[in-house]
Amino acid sequence: RDTPEWAVTMGEIQFARKEYAAAAKWFLQGxxxxxxxxxxxxxxxxxxxxxxxxxYHYACKQRK
Numbered sequence: 891r892d893t894p895e896w897a898v899t900m901g902e903i904q905f906a907r908k909e910y911a912a913a914a915k916w917f918l919q920g921x922x923x924x925x926x927x928x929x930x931x932x933x934x935x936x937x938x939x940x941x942x943x944x945x946y947h948y949a950c951k952q953r954k
Contacts, residue, residue: 894919894920894922894923894924895920895923895924897916897917897919897920898916898917898920898924898927898928900916901913901914901915901916901917901919901920901928901931902931904916905917905931905934905935908938910934910935910936910938910939911935911939913931913935914932914935914936914939917931917932917935918932925951929948929951929952930948930952932944932948933945933948933949933952936948
């Protein structure tokens with residue numbers, strides 16, 4: 891349960907429940923292994939939480 895795959899799966903579950911703070915914590919754990927999946931979700935989570943600075947940060951990371 892400490893794998894990046896688990897973290898991304900749990901993040902998706904929390905995201906579907908609209909529990910964006912919890913989802914972001916999970917996605918951050920899987921970010922290095924699965925950036926193509928986690929970076930867009932992190933952008934969405936932080937936007938939903940009203941943290942536009944971090945949302946912008948993850949939007950920019952997707953372009954690199």
